[in-house]
Amino acid sequence: MDWPTTPPIAPGFLELSEVLTALRAEAGDDISGRPSDGVLAALATTGVLRLPIATEYGGLGADWREANAVIAALARADASVAIIVFLHYAALSRIIAYGSDEQRKRLLMAVTRDDRIFASSWSEPGADAAKQNISTRATQRAEGGWELDGAKTFTTGAGVADLYLVLAQTGEGGAQGSYGRSNQGIFVVDSTQPGFVVDGLLDLSGMRRSATGLIKLSGYVAEAGDVLTHSRETPEAIGHPHTLGLTLGAVALGVAEEAHDTAVEVGRRRDLLESPLYRHHLFELGSQLAAVRGVVESATGALGDRTGPALTAKVFGSETAEAMCRTAQALAGSAAFSRGHALNRLAQDARALTLMGPPNYLCRELVAARVLKP
Structure with missing residues (x-):
């Protein structure tokens, strides 16, 4: 067949x-x-x-x-x-x-x-997932512009990206949004300018080639034209990509497709495709893949604000892709759990997706809060 x-x-x-x-x-x-x-x-x-x-x-x-x-x-x-x-x-x-x-x-x-290439730099040691509490500071200069000081971790693309959208505290207080606060700003930071340093890459279990690492800002001067948002617009700007349907579920879809096709290829190499049991496993993988594809495609098909579908695609896609990878590993045998095996890499990448911002637990809270709004 x-x-x-x-x-x-x-x-x-x-x-x-x-x-x-x-x-x-x-x-x-x-x-x-x-x-x-x-x-x-x-x-x-x-x-x-x-x-x-x-x-x-x-x-x-x-x-x-x-x-x-x-x-x-x-x-x-x-x-x-x-x-x-x-x-x-x-x-x-x-x-x-x-x-x-x-x-x-x-x-x-x-x-x-x-x-x-652009990257975003939100996360900090000790900051919560919704970026409500950050310590990186942006201080207005008497001569104009802002001075940025602080450290960021889990910046994906560190050293690969040229320009960074950096989230920084601009004052005290501020109203809380779904992400961030109104006393924060988003600043465009150029990696070639003084005061910006990439402070090493993290040794991750998944997404190992994502150049995820730490950056430091020390006396970095952002001119007035480098301020993308300031005050009340910042929380909505952080979540803006989701309103368009842009979703990390798309990454999960690619991982799920590769896991499915790898399981098919394993069956072909080992002459298992004529086994009803193996075909049934492939059917289950195929149905799970179709479901992931469906939720990802629905993210941009929704009318109006697409935040709910985009976050749902991220949660469902990443968790389903991880389960598919584990099934494919079981079908491939013990070798598929070795560090260098493609299926193990896919499984670790899928797991990493569940933790990437906003992590899946926060996605669930954000979607549920939207449902509960009158």
């Missing part, structure tokens, strides 16, 4: 083969903790970095459904790179929504013209 594999999903006008070939060639090579320069160059030359930017700024003008599709396709080959691209798109969505005309032109064209 012929068991077809699931093809990568991507918009027809974007050629991903160069990126996917580069990623496949580096599969399992996670010693450096980051993607190679060759992969980063491929993201630029194929147009992945400029995908959701409007054509007037030199982008490809894709919608957020297509952005999710590209993220899923990348995640099949390397979830770590898919996460970097997801966070890049999330940062672009905030610039598009909250930037001034001057900021949009300058920052979006930094991507389309100079291939610069």
Whole structure:
């Protein structure tokens, strides 16, 4: 019986083969903790970095459904790179929504013209998942602009990204939002400027090539034009990508597709596809994959604010993908639990997704709170 594999999903006008070939060639090579320069160059030359930017700024003008599709396709080959691209798109969505005309032109064209990569830097040691309590400070300068001081951890893309959206405290008090507070601001930080330091990468169990690490800001000067949001807009800006349907569930979809197809290939290599029991396991994996695909596609299909569907896709997708990876490992045998096995890498990546911000427990609270609102 012929068991077809699931093809990568991507918009027809974007050629991903160069990126996917580069990623496949580096599969399992996670010693450096980051993607190679060759992969980063491929993201630029194929147009992945400029995908959701409007054509007037030199982008490809894709919608957020297509952005999710590209993220899923990348995640099949390397979830770590898919996460970097997801966070890049999330940062672009905030610039598009909250930037001034001057900021949009300058920052979006930094991507389309100079291939610069964006990252977001919210998390800190001891800060809660909703980013209500952070210690990084932004102090207004008498001569204009702001001075940033503080340390961030779990910054994905550290040392890979060129520009960072940094969350910092701008004053005391402030109203609490779903994410962050109104006494916080989002600042565009350029990694080439004085006062910015990448302070090492973390040795993670999953997402090992995501360049997740620590950054330090010491006397970093952000000019007035580097302030993306200030005060009451900050909490809504943090959560803005979800309102569009952009979701980490897309990364989970790519992981789930790869786990499913790996299980099929294992069965083919071991002549197990004629076994009714093995086929039944594959049926279950296929039905779970279809469910993940459905929730991810529904995230951008919803009308209005898509936060609920986007967060639901993240929770359901990551947890289902993790379960699928464990099933595929059991089918493949004990070798699939070794550190270097592709299925073990996929399982660790899926587990990491459940913990990435907002972590799944917070996603559940945020969605439930929306349901309970009168």
